[in-house]
């Protein structure tokens with residue numbers, strides 16, 4: 515059974531035009547439109563797409579911090595919109611977030627011990643101080659940091675260490691799902707792999723589900739069981755990590771993959787025929803039909819009409835394009 519089911523989820527922000535009168539109608543910004551996916555216990559779903567494609571908004575909707583316009587978020591069998599205050603509190607504990615900029619996410623005036631322990635003291639205010647400290651130290655060790663560093667301040671740590679502190683903080687309440695919003699994008703490439711490996715180890719130990727957001731497929735593919743490709747708030751393609759990375763069908767996924775650097779440039783040549791050009795259109799006025807059509811090399815008249823349905827191109831592999839066509843990527847691109 516799924517731990518998380520997201521069904522036809524849409525998030526629309528009301529935007530007041532600049533210099534407008536208070537009574538001027540607000541614009542609607544379509545941040546996420548009709549997103550659907552399932553996430554099982556212990557599974558990792560990678561969410562990938564360019565900046566502005568709605569990835570963070572999707573995560574924030576699941577965390578319950580942005581209002582949902584339509585659709586459902588079912589977590590552990592319960593509809594988020596219909597949860598009682600007690601169930602909401604439990605949801606806030608069960609679903610933790612890890613953010614992109616590790617240092618900015620940590621309060622500079624608090625010691626690392628206070629930062630790591632904060633979610634625990636929020637959810638279990640009566641817990642003995644010594645026990646809180648013991649658990650914070652245990653979490654520090656789990657993420658590869660010395661417990662004696664609990665009295666230090668965030669600025670005394672490197673970016674990678676700060677992200678480990680952010681992970682310890684998220685895990686101290688033993689969540690069931692962590693929403694990782696570009697957790698390694700701000701880190702050096704050498705440190706990125708260490709943090710991704712740490713998350714994978716912890717996931718196995720704690721039977722955690724992970725939603726791993728990144729704009730870069732080369733990062734997402736290392737940790738994800740399945741990948742969800744988003745563009746301008748819409749779901750383009752979903753499938754196993756291997757399907758998406760080795761045999762994508764959607765031109766957008768193919769373009770994202772073609773932009774992933776490969777060690778041997780001669781192997782990239784075959785895929786370089788789908789360059790991703792132009793800017794992301796405004797989510798205030800998304801293109802009709804397929805939202806990717808204005809940048810798609812395969813676009814034809816039909817793409818401006820009805821939005822292409824999600825087609826099952828192979829078992830469990832869905833792609834929303836009228837011209838779905840498998841493109842085989844070399845193993846090097848997939849590794």
Ligand SMILES: Nc1ncnc2c1ncn2[C@@H]1O[C@H](COP(=O)(O)OP(=O)(O)OP(=O)(O)O)[C@@H](O)[C@H]1O
Pocket residue numbers: 527528529543544545563564565566567568569570571572729797
């Ligand atoms: N609180 C908000 N109010 C208004 N618009 C918002 C709000 N949050 C996000 N948006 C808009 O929603 C769209 C999707 O943003 P979102 O941050 O979810 O994308 P993203 O794929 O996570 O991009 P990034 O990688 O840059 O964070 C963007 O156009 C963004 O400007």
